[in-house]
Amino acid sequence: MRIRVILPVIGDALIDHVRTEVTGWAAAGTEVDVVSLERGTASIESEYDEALAGPGILQRVEEAAADGVDGVFITCFGDPGVHAAREIIDAPVVGGFEPAMLTALSLGETVGIVTVLPNVLPMLRSLGRRYGIEGRIGALRVVDLPVLGLEDREVLLDRLAEQASDAVARGEADVIVLGCTGMLGVAAELRDRLAAAGHAVPVVDPTGAAVTWLESSVRLGVTPSRTTYMPPPAKARSV
Amino acid sequence: MRIRVILPVIGDALIDHVRTEVTGWAAAGTEVDVVSLERGTASIESEYDEALAGPGILQRVEEAAADGVDGVFITCFGDPGVHAAREIIDAPVVGGFEPAMLTALSLGETVGIVTVLPNVLPMLRSLGRRYGIEGRIGALRVVDLPVLGLEDREVLLDRLAEQASDAVARGEADVIVLGCTGMLGVAAELRDRLAAAGHAVPVVDPTGAAVTWLESSVRLGVTPSRTTYMPPPAKARSV
Amino acid sequence: MRIRVILPVIGDALIDHVRTEVTGWAAAGTEVDVVSLERGTASIESEYDEALAGPGILQRVEEAAADGVDGVFITCFGDPGVHAAREIIDAPVVGGFEPAMLTALSLGETVGIVTVLPNVLPMLRSLGRRYGIEGRIGALRVVDLPVLGLEDREVLLDRLAEQASDAVARGEADVIVLGCTGMLGVAAELRDRLAAAGHAVPVVDPTGAAVTWLESSVRLGVTPSRTTYMPPPAKARSV
Amino acid sequence: MRIRVILPVIGDALIDHVRTEVTGWAAAGTEVDVVSLERGTASIESEYDEALAGPGILQRVEEAAADGVDGVFITCFGDPGVHAAREIIDAPVVGGFEPAMLTALSLGETVGIVTVLPNVLPMLRSLGRRYGIEGRIGALRVVDLPVLGLEDREVLLDRLAEQASDAVARGEADVIVLGCTGMLGVAAELRDRLAAAGHAVPVVDPTGAAVTWLESSVRLGVTPSRTTYMPPPAKARSV
Amino acid sequence: MRIRVILPVIGDALIDHVRTEVTGWAAAGTEVDVVSLERGTASIESEYDEALAGPGILQRVEEAAADGVDGVFITCFGDPGVHAAREIIDAPVVGGFEPAMLTALSLGETVGIVTVLPNVLPMLRSLGRRYGIEGRIGALRVVDLPVLGLEDREVLLDRLAEQASDAVARGEADVIVLGCTGMLGVAAELRDRLAAAGHAVPVVDPTGAAVTWLESSVRLGVTPSRTTYMPPPAKARSV
Amino acid sequence: MRIRVILPVIGDALIDHVRTEVTGWAAAGTEVDVVSLERGTASIESEYDEALAGPGILQRVEEAAADGVDGVFITCFGDPGVHAAREIIDAPVVGGFEPAMLTALSLGETVGIVTVLPNVLPMLRSLGRRYGIEGRIGALRVVDLPVLGLEDREVLLDRLAEQASDAVARGEADVIVLGCTGMLGVAAELRDRLAAAGHAVPVVDPTGAAVTWLESSVRLGVTPSRTTYMPPPAKARSV
Structure with missing residues (x-):
């Protein structure tokens, strides 16, 4: 089982710490990748910070979908981008x-x-x-x-x-x-x-809860409902 | 009274139509500007589209704040960026x-x-x-x-x-x-x-409701509560 | 635009003050009339006071309907008579x-x-x-x-x-x-x-909110829903 | 035990029927009076009708309070005047x-x-x-x-x-x-x-439920809460 | 009218006190029986105590049904067994x-x-x-x-x-x-x-409320809804 | 990790099937025991059946507590006995x-x-x-x-x-x-x-969800809150 952890901030300073913690909560066979954002803010403490992180998070979710990961954890308690992410990947996605x-x-x-x-x-x-x-x-x-x-x-x-x-x-x-x-x-x-x-x-x-939630979801064979999280209609974009 | 209308999509195709409609609803003395986004999608029909539009919307809100407008209408029914915007401008902000x-x-x-x-x-x-x-x-x-x-x-x-x-x-x-x-x-x-x-x-x-809502809010002298919409703490960003 | 303000109490003592305040909140072109009640109490501070004011308020609403006003403000925070009034006039009605x-x-x-x-x-x-x-x-x-x-x-x-x-x-x-x-x-x-x-x-x-609400409603072309506020069936009455 | 039934409409046509029905539901020792209104409408089928009946109902409630009845039933399903009545009588009051x-x-x-x-x-x-x-x-x-x-x-x-x-x-x-x-x-x-x-x-x-409710309330020794239903402050009135 | 009071605890110590109190609240013609449980606990102060009392309570409800009582009061504020009881008796059942x-x-x-x-x-x-x-x-x-x-x-x-x-x-x-x-x-x-x-x-x-509630329900001719409280399907049991 | 599955019905007919299914959902290292009840009914399809199963379930929970299991699954969708069980065992307990x-x-x-x-x-x-x-x-x-x-x-x-x-x-x-x-x-x-x-x-x-829920709870180190699920006060019992 492969879980992609998206740290929704810029910079790599926290990546090792987060990887260690997530790995500590994960089951024996679970592989954990942690990525931070190319675009966003240094931390998320407001609706403003969350909104700025949106495209950066979704870029990472698209990569995760392309990589075929089994689950995605956007590691922020405010669940930024979680519902958008569920529209574009057939794997469970959670925030904190x-x-x-x-x-x-x-x-x-x-x-x-x-x-x-x-x-x-x-x-x-x-x-x-x-x-x-x-x-x-x-x-x-x-x-x-x-x-x-x-x-x-x-x-x-x-x-x-x-x-x-x-x-x-x-x-x-x-x-x-x-x-x-x-x-x-x-x-x-x-x-x-x-x-x-x-x-x-x-x-x-919340980190432990998210990791075990994803592992459970994968084992249960459940993915985002496509009547709630319909794929976004194709259209021009420039982000 | 000056209202800034943020059309949260890329492209200028709709700007004239929106300006005409908004102006049609606005009171005699209200000045209306309409701007679309530099970054975002061609339309908003999903959480994904909304999230991609976030930074582009907030860029326009920051400009609106710098310009000292009296109210901001983010013209999309899903209220994208509205709550984030209220954190960074001392004027009423609404979506649809x-x-x-x-x-x-x-x-x-x-x-x-x-x-x-x-x-x-x-x-x-x-x-x-x-x-x-x-x-x-x-x-x-x-x-x-x-x-x-x-x-x-x-x-x-x-x-x-x-x-x-x-x-x-x-x-x-x-x-x-x-x-x-x-x-x-x-x-x-x-x-x-x-x-x-x-x-x-x-x-x-919703366009009419938004325009009259902003005009009323301005006349009532009300702006976003700073205990709900606190200014985002300063931090590094790269968006 | 003509707004009828119904001060739901007896006596004329407050009329001038209310007219000044309402006019202060109203838009340039809005005409404001203020009427108090023939029957009711000197102030409203209980369900009892509200109930006593009911017929007096509705009499004023019927007059407002006959006069073809554009909106009615029953100036009391408890919204006395507001829902009854909406049944008998094709114009927006609000309390406080x-x-x-x-x-x-x-x-x-x-x-x-x-x-x-x-x-x-x-x-x-x-x-x-x-x-x-x-x-x-x-x-x-x-x-x-x-x-x-x-x-x-x-x-x-x-x-x-x-x-x-x-x-x-x-x-x-x-x-x-x-x-x-x-x-x-x-x-x-x-x-x-x-x-x-x-x-x-x-x-x-609440006075400012009511006045601007009515003005907005008139501009939006909205009036009470007739599936919620059906006209009262005709019947004998003695009030 | 004496229950006052207030038929919140004008006219005496229904009084006998209501008295028979209420008496049919009442316990052996319960005395039942039925009064209709001096002022109001012939039936209640709207918020408007309810509002017109307000003062007429409260007049009957004041009489009931003066008569020292044990409970009051305002016999209309919409509970007109019920909350106002509770402010002015120390006995249980219900509608339908x-x-x-x-x-x-x-x-x-x-x-x-x-x-x-x-x-x-x-x-x-x-x-x-x-x-x-x-x-x-x-x-x-x-x-x-x-x-x-x-x-x-x-x-x-x-x-x-x-x-x-x-x-x-x-x-x-x-x-x-x-x-x-x-x-x-x-x-x-x-x-x-x-x-x-x-x-x-x-x-x-609802008639049976109201009558037995009042009888139960009397036996339980409960009357309207005076922190919810405070006595109306004294003031000028003309109704 | 016969009301069966089920004291959902073991032991007879409280029976007389409960009978006196219930009788004090009951109407003149109401007969009151009080029974305690063969199986259960000495008092109910937890979900655990409630669960242990379940079969003992239902045994008493079955006896009450066989005896053709008019109503059942399970005298505990937590309503233990009340909903189960309603499935097996055609008479009103309440707790506290x-x-x-x-x-x-x-x-x-x-x-x-x-x-x-x-x-x-x-x-x-x-x-x-x-x-x-x-x-x-x-x-x-x-x-x-x-x-x-x-x-x-x-x-x-x-x-x-x-x-x-x-x-x-x-x-x-x-x-x-x-x-x-x-x-x-x-x-x-x-x-x-x-x-x-x-x-x-x-x-x-709660004792007074329960007793008068049952008496009122009996007089109103109402019993548990059989679309909510369907009779339990027959099956093997060993309790 | 040891999970005790309580099949809240009498008879052993379903035990093997349940064990196979639960084991199928469980993680590699999880040990699964399945026990049915000494006292209860053959299936649970009513509040009545649930109530009859109460003491039999709690007996099994007490045994589970004595055995020091890591989690308890009461395998019935209606969550019978779940809240009572949480009062008496320091391990996560779920139903379906x-x-x-x-x-x-x-x-x-x-x-x-x-x-x-x-x-x-x-x-x-x-x-x-x-x-x-x-x-x-x-x-x-x-x-x-x-x-x-x-x-x-x-x-x-x-x-x-x-x-x-x-x-x-x-x-x-x-x-x-x-x-x-x-x-x-x-x-x-x-x-x-x-x-x-x-x-x-x-x-x-629900079986899969329960099993993974318990495993996650154990890994998260969480057990029932003792301010919600206080230990039942000691008292005489006869069940």
Whole structure:
């Protein structure tokens, strides 16, 4: 099984880290490629950044389709380009939000998200409604660190634990979803810290959720519905 | 008052027609500019087309901001780039869906949409949920003509009337919204045809709804909320 | 264009003020008449007051229909008589809630309302559900002043700013709607005070929203759907 | 226990029939008074009719409060004046919609309504949303007879059976609610006809549901919440 | 009229108390039997307890059907076995949640529940969605006493009053529902204490609501819909 | 990884078939045990059957917990005992509905279910609401074969294809979910038949979805939230 990971930002700085993490979640036989974008922005923290990344993401999806990969993971929590991508490839495609949130629904009543900056909260609220699962979403919190400022693991974990604990204590979360695919390698420790504080709630890592989702989809033999994701009519383009 | 109309496709073929129509809806003192895209596709009929148009649209929005226009109309029913645009300009921005649908809500209980191709129906359903108004949306129908195949006015009107009549007769629409901003100059005649067939229901033209919405917003002194549409954090980009 | 404003209370004390305000929002060519009721109450602050105003409002709507006006604004935030009125006149009719709230939906994710007294909060909650937009409504706050006690502009603005700031700060509002059409002439200053306090959110004046809504509807050629608002069957009446 | 039935129409023609029916549903010890209106219309079949009946209904509610009755039934399916009435009397008040629909929710998954004329369908849809139970409402059908044309019992039953059977057969109703309080004395026979046709579904008579609802409420010691239904502030009135 | 009360726990300790309470709520002519279970648990405070009680409850329902009772009350707030029971008896069946909550909907805008332990809150949230009334539910609170620890009436009342007052004061409840059928005989006093504290809100006792609901259903001639509650197909069983 | 499959019916007839199928979906290293119930019914086709199976299922879950398995699959589409089970085991537990439906949400806009008998449709509708995903569910269809009458593969496939094609053609399904875990080994062929008929939609096998869901959950390190699924308080029991 071959999974193409599209890191929807410019630059190669994060590629190795992402490959290591994705590979860590993947099953033994799964091959993982990671590519970043030729065109886009250095990180995605707004609808604007997402829109700028669109063509760059779809270029990578077209390459993935040509390469015959088995699944595509666009590694950003806001699911940029995911629905467009499903129109042009006969393989499962996910971002971070959808697999993490749907996984979380099976673990507890109310799902809380802790993400990076307040800028993305309205996008997450909109996504919840778009997917029709808004009735199960509770707390939306931030660590108030930019995507490119998550490298201090202790600071990140402290802030995640603080926000998550508070959300659970107030009854606004029974499951915690990490709301940025850049929060790599902290889910298990956050879960343990929460448990130590008396909050025995699961923590869903969106990268892990996406990788296992794709592997499951491939094994289930399911691909995007062609009545929802019809192939785009041919037409002139200049992008 | 100056309104910038962004026709989110490449090519100049439609610019004059759009300018005439927009100007027809605009108030006496409103100045209207129409620009198309440098980069994008020839028409928008899929999530894929929308995503490809993103950077081209935002380039035009940035120009509009620099020019100090009073409002921006991205003339496509799927609202491409609208939310991203609101992050980067202190003036009201609309596409076609939002102003037409919100206008329709004040006219009758159930809103029906007649659009171009089945390809866009899932996007419209998703938009209805994203905006939180899905409980008021009824029939979603198509004339089964591509955006660039709407020029035969009689065929278009016949198919619109057929679909709209059927939706009203089945109780699935009390108001008809034209689901493509390329369906120019047919709303009044469609309304009259429906009335002649015993269906006295209003027909909302999305271009007209967008233009009057912007003018109203300007007069009301309202601009995008900065707690929803925060300015994108500065970062490296290459688009 | 001629707009008939129905002030749904008895007495003439407020007519001049309302005419000035409505005229201030109206476009250059719009003629504005303001009438109050022969029968009703001195202000509307309850379902009871609304019900007592019903026949008096409809009498004014019938006169408006006979006079051939182009639009009717029943100037009360609770939309009293609006749906009944639409059954008997072929022109757009609005109250305060619907145009203000629908306008607000295009400006930010979550809409907060600041109204007069706690008495009307349940009505507003019910209206939100009736219109099917409850998923977008956040804070419902009061200034705790009766409709006829709003004349001290400073007190009103202080309380509006206090409530609105708190709602925005808690993430319960991205847009503020003034929840009483008696809160005249304060929207712009409230917006500026909020901005000065770091809350750059739009403030929607329901009078302005209603006037521009009617003007837009007239220009769009839309009138109440006759499958939703059927003409009442003829029958004996004694009112 | 004393129940005041307010027949929200002018004229005494129906009073005896209503008293007989209400008494038939009432418990042994319940005293029933029926009053019609001094001011209003001959029947209620539109939002307009409802609005005209408002002050006449509230006058009767004030009398009922002065008389110290134990409960008030405003006998119309559209619940006219019900919420206003709850603001001014410390006793349970119901119309027809609310008790019938809430009763129906305990009997089956999807509730279908068969009412008189298409004119009232949008009101019923709005009421469903207002009460927050729209997710459980299925078919909305009409017998296409005016309220004052229901006297031919056979015609009424034939049309009710036809509409209800069709709704059940299509999976759009598991419970049938009679959507007009003027459909007196037909629920049991309709249920038997449906059962004979293979549709073993309950039929809820709104008059019966209202009477037993009031009796239950009195026995439960519950009256309108004063945080929802606050007493109207005192003010000048002329009605 | 004969009502069978099924106390869905093992042991006879509570039978007399329940019989007294139910009889206190029942109408003069209503006969009340109370039976507990042969198999189950000592109290129900989890999904697990509910599931263990299933066969024991249904055995009692089958006996009730054989005895030809007129209605069945499974006296537990979580409605255990209620939907299964409706499949096998032609008489109305209720638990505590459904009649109490539906009754509460007619009394105020937002319904708050005060129950025993945090363990059952997710079940109540799920039930609210299952019944499609979640939009009207506000505060969910606990007294933090187990079902078998409610015997100290003063402690119970103090904690109920504390939680209910706080919920009303925060605008999260306009009606209070007692969220455990073991909270017997305290509704009226709680209502009075709340009123004394300035919160004039009704308090719904689930036992009273259930008993009157059944009596009303019997008088209305309604029984479970056979398109929702189809008789279970015959098959081998060993329970 | 060890997965315990609980076949929630009495008798061993189906065990081998289920083991073969589950093993077919499982990853290379996953060990699969299948157990049926000591107490319950021969198949589950009603709320009644589900309730009778409760204690038998939980007995098997307790054994699974004692055995330290990594995940539990209760192989029935109605998710019987799933929520109770999560209270008593620190490992992921699923039935058929939840993993299949959540998987389907990532594949297309509207999910259609084809199940066995009309008896279970109301349960499925209720489950959709309970899980808060009802806005994404479209067609609910039946093959009209009992669970124990699915052995004729051709008849089953013919009826599945007929119902699924019709649902897709009417726009009521973009993804098909097999609504009974007894429909083993037909998903791929149904998908191919639908594709051959011009309906390129994915088909989700609930057994496959459950198995991969559990494997993913184990790899993600997530277990039931203890704020949603609190351990049942200790108490006397006799089951």
